[in-house]
Amino acid sequence: MELSERKMKILQAIVRNYLETGEPVGSRTISKYTDLNLSSATIRNEMADLEEMEYIVQPHTSAGRIPTDLGYRVYVDTMMKEKDKEVEELKVNLLEKEERLDQLLKQTAKLLATNTNYASMVSAPSIHQNKLKLIQLSRVNEMQLLAVIVVEGNVIKNTLLDVSEPISEETVLKLNILLNTHLTGLAVEEINLGLITSLKAQAGIHSNIVSDVIDAVAKTIHDDDDLEIYTSGTNNIFKYPELADSSSASELIGAFEEKRTLNELVVKTLAESEETGIKVYIGNESPVSTMKDCSIVTATYDLGEGMKGTIGIIGPKRMDYEKVVDNLKDVMRQLDSIYKK
């Protein structure tokens, strides 16, 4: 059976209505609140067809219809097509300028959560393909060194190193020069064994410090342990009865706390990110199984210099996709303009 123009309109009307109310929608409602001017009986016939085509279902006999995942899907797809053309002039709250990236991202998560009334997450950019910008060793005391590592995009990490034997200021200075002249500007992949051994040789008795520093660099650059993910508005899920019962709520809240779960989401999103960067997962399409009953809208942001991250909105399947997509687009634009100051 073909999805005629009219069926499409009816399906859209059903979805829209269901998004608002959360209640199954009946034929009479559609007949009244659309400009189709059809009687409820006609609508019923069409709805029977739509049900056969698996775009909608009845939760039980003698109830209205609700969209299936497939139904949502065609709704979202057509909507996204329209969105592409449209230049929205949406005025959402603005992100404040923030010199610290982590604060900015936290703020982003919060903003999205309050604007949309769904739960949000923002992953800190992964810095895989980044280049070293600066290595700075400082003597804290005789037996301890502080290594500060800065990579492209101004991501900074510190590590304290314990040294095996007392070390003087001059040695530290020499090591600094040695490391910086040879390592600055290099990407991790370029730091190979040959280079390392050569450096160690030049460092003489302090070769073990060189190893330690290089270890620290490696750890800094792909440290999956402390992958930062900021979340906000997790308690918004209580606003949607279909998610608020304790078992599903508990599962969801758990997933939000366990950053590992969210990380999967981030990884999968980054892997399949396309030009537009916005992707919608409905129900079972979700990359993480704990969110089968939700919809997830993700966007990939790119701050340049290889700093890519993921922003996600998680809500019920009947989320206001339009609003969410608009909000995401807007936030991305803002991030862009702030960060490329």
Add this chain to the structure above:
Amino acid sequence: MELSERKMKILQAIVRNYLETGEPVGSRTISKYTDLNLSSATIRNEMADLEEMEYIVQPHTSAGRIPTDLGYRVYVDTMMKEKDKEVEELKVNLLEKEERLDQLLKQTAKLLATNTNYASMVSAPSIHQNKLKLIQLSRVNEMQLLAVIVVEGNVIKNTLLDVSEPISEETVLKLNILLNTHLTGLAVEEINLGLITSLKAQAGIHSNIVSDVIDAVAKTIHDDDDLEIYTSGTNNIFKYPELADSSSASELIGAFEEKRTLNELVVKTLAESEETGIKVYIGNESPVSTMKDCSIVTATYDLGEGMKGTIGIIGPKRMDYEKVVDNLKDVMRQLDSIYKK
């Protein structure tokens, strides 16, 4: 009326039973499951007294009794007295050695949550009264400086400074020496206006960098914005029906997300921490109003060098206080031994 030995025993029995079941407990249950060998009728008489004394209440006529906040209070107090003498040999899971304090604390929160089945929070140590150990400026590029600040206890913070005019390596070196010779070893309170102006004078045209650095130091040392609090097991609250209904759950989850709320708890706890360090807040005693229906057990840990923080367990009023206190004590001991390696 006096709280006789027998009444005390009955009260304890009521509380214990209620902790387990969460159901109002009746006279028959008590008469059967205690070694008092009293009939239910006698128990009833005693319970009537206990009710008059406001240690227990009936949720409604013809229901069993449940403890009031006051009832819990005397229960907890007597229990704590016994605990003090006892040397528990509790074997809970061990914290793994972790070089990074934040990871260790995250782990602590998780451990407590899984061991107790309640929600947990651990605040990173506040570093208020700490001394500067090291200031290190590095030139990232012509217009940017990286300031690394290390305080007692090896807490490290970085800030990027934009400078108004190009700066050379030598100037940076000079500034480093200037700042370190004058500031190292000082507590924040000791950095007064006089010192600052003198430093600025010596810095000449780069006086504004000095201000920036000192601002950064101040911000580092009492930065309430990014007070780190790690939480875990928030979804455990769904295990207790009295907290799981969506309105209270939402409120609690919200409080856990909004670190500001937890911060209040931390501040208040630190303010009134005593020698033992363990404190129990029952219901309305709670310092934060969103947790009126919960009990909170907090402990203050002290890693030396002024690094004090708070650990808290949040659960229903009918929490297993004994287990929680044991767990907290154990974790404190472990933290102590790990950190003072």
Add this chain to the structure above:
DNA sequence: GTTAGCACTCAAATCTATCGAGTGCTAACA
């Protein structure tokens, strides 16, 4: 002081009846 016995209370569970939104189908109509 303790206990058995009994009337009483009240939340929770179970049952029953009613309501109404919504459907599918049929027959009539344009």
Add this chain to the structure above:
DNA sequence: TGTTAGCACTCGATAGATTTGAGTGCTAAC
């Protein structure tokens, strides 16, 4: 042939009515 009015039917939801049972308080006897 597509649309519509009409009607019987279904079934969740809501509201009362009824029953059940755990628990109480009180009294009288031990």
